[in-house]
Amino acid sequence: MTSNSLSHCCTTGSLHDGEAKGEIKNIGDISTYFAYPSNKSTEHAILILTDVIGHKFINAQLIADQFAGQGYFVVMPDLFNGDTVPLNRPEGFNIMDWVKNHMTLQTDPIIDAVLKEMRENLGCKRIGGVGYCFGGKYVCRYLKPGKLDVGFTAHPTMVEADELRGIEGPLSIAAAVRDFVFTTAKRHESEEILDSLDFPYQINMFSDVEHGFAVRCDLSKPRQKFAKEQAFSQAVAWFDQYLKD
Template sequence: MYISPAIVLTYVSYPPDKSTHNAILFLSDIFGPKLVNSQLIADQFAANGYFVVMPDLFHGDPVPVEREGNFDVMAWLKNHLPPVTDPIIDRTLRYMRQELGCQRIGGVGYCYGGKYVARYLKPGLLDVGYMAHPTHVEVDELKGIQGPLSISAASSDYLFPTEKRRETEDILSELGHPYEITVYSHVEHGYSVRCNMDIKQQRVAKEKSFAQAAGWFDAYLKK
């Protein structure tokens, strides 16, 4: 289902009881909210009792799923930095709290979206955060979080390598907020959204990553 809060195309999914009190802001990877895999994950969160809102962070300009080999992702990214993306998230959060009646909001960030979970994990914005294989999260953004954060990581990830993962853990341990980092073997960057479900290790990692996120929100978001 799509709505358009403040002219931002948005995929929404309701829990069985239709309540919007416990909500999740779903910040997608570079393929945007029309990616069926992302919609299925949003529906999973809804089935677990959360009202889910997934805005188009890219103004209709996601990275094509079937892109040609010469597609320059870094050039694309220059058009989708925080000065462009933050206002979309700001409008969406205002709409969720003021118009949709969301009382507690957790942030889910996959890949690209993980950066913005860190940026918005603050009182009055996001109450709880979850990231899967995040990308481009700056040290200052991570140090600025003010709430519980859970991270799912791939054992092989050139965008969130071992060194970055360990640095992240060091920072989170100093902040004092609840946190967890789980590393899944036999998977690479992007596995929690796009993996080969026919390969057992990848399927198990994807399923357990979702269970990790759902359990984190059940523990820290629901009241």
């Protein structure tokens, strides 16, 4: 495994202020947040695969709106069938018991259905995957022709070595210097695997932040705010280079 299992840090953080501009509609029975670029084009799309707090989390919705503001059609589905984890989860909550109901057996069919809709009915010609924490595993699993064309993940969780080794497209990673999940050793292992492949890759590491910073950091702290903004800019630059080519 090139990143560890879910931990306490996967559910904690700060709530961000803002008003979502997108809309929630269903793909089949999958609740999904949609954000459109100003020209309403769906040709260049981004599929956001969220952390465990899910697609109704305002922090994630604001990020989706930011990607739309950069010219991308954004689709962000509920990966958990409504069984999301509250931010700063209640005392006694066991994340490892929760995740037993949200493994690949349950999650893959959701992503399969959403990608099918995007490619067949929503007019998406090229799709980039953005994975935060839990979602990072699935960016790697789906970074293959006909699924995801380009990938970006921040502080990925539960990525198996074979999943990373099996990617078939460009992958960019944003990492935190202090991360009990995507540790220094796991990051170095990932670097070795990526360097053995014939696809573009990038790993940026940010100081003064912890696991989850790209979504749930404390924006009142300038260094954390800067790291979050730079991780987003990293993703946009990656997609501008490899998704819009």
